[in-house]
Amino acid sequence: MNDNQCNRRNFLKVGLTLSAATMVAPANAIADIARNDDEFKIAVGPYLQTNFNHSITILWLTNKNAAGWVEFGETAENLNQKAYGKTELGLMQANSKLNAVTINNLKPGVKYYYKLVSKEIKDFQPYKLTYGETVTSKVEEFINTDVNKEEISFLMMNDIHDRPESIPLLLNLVPAKKQDFIFFNGDVFDYQTDEKQIIDHMLQPCVDNFAKQTPFIYVRGNHETRGKFARVFPQYYMHVGYAAFTLGPVRFVVLDTGEDKEDSHPVYAGIVDFDDYRIQQAEWFKTEINSKAFKKAPFRIVLMHIPPRFSGDAHGPKHCTELFEPLLNQGKIDLVLSGHTHKYMVHQPDKDLNHYPLIIGGGPRDGARTITKIKANKNKIVVSMLDDSGKEVGAYTALKK
């Protein structure tokens, strides 16, 4: 293992504890927003992401480089606490258009009010920093989900494929909207082109519809790995890779399934290594299966874009079956939720193959789109998949074994 691999492995190992505040903006971030617009402003956000554990990350984009913080409190009138984005090396996050502040040690089940404050950095000299305008957002609110709550609920969307109008359309089909989180199971985009695409096709629809109050969790699909902006894209999020977390009666495992074609395929031009990445995840998943948190949870749900089987003979899907299915069976996973095939389907457990039920969400086109509702308590998981007319097209109940 060379140094880079070692560092990467250590980086991946920290997974969920990684602070979003360690992100550094690329030099060209928000270039499009800043053009023809001299007034300093909060351009996008706030949007919330979390992996629970009584912490939340608040992200926003300014149109020019800035320093900033979040003011928060338990009443709208008294935002008496402040949180800053911090880098790993003692510096506060600043001189960036991407802003991310993680607040830790929140009280279980408590509603918090918050607002963003950003100060434009007009000039950054080694010994003299010149601030410009200060802007603030409206006061917003979120509930810090109690990780010990008895019943949880979330929604899954997948394979939006650059059709941002699908996000509000699908969310409007769900009558009771208060969810613990919204999960994007990959392929929100066709490929990564630029920042404007990330904003217009995902961040803004999320901000407009739920993300100021309700966090989202996101894992890449195979399409998010493509295009010239794929290496910058993760910086707009708290987390888009593999992860594990506990919420209520469920231990969640998120796998980042990588590309569907072999790494040597000409379209990847020799610059991807998903075989190694999937092998690393399988090693990590083995450790996860033996963890206390995994073993003691009443239920275990795995979220992964490429299904662990039933998605064709391409290299990526086959590698997922080979690496992950034995672990899904060994770990007695209660439910796997996937996308990728663009054909919604409920696959029942099979005693010889997939010991777990597999629910695959639909595709991007009208009539094939789905939103999947999941509720769980310590006795059962109930899944209901709706198509884009609101009709239930798939259902599954998993009882405590």
Ligand SMILES: [Fe+2]
């Ligand atoms: Fe896909």
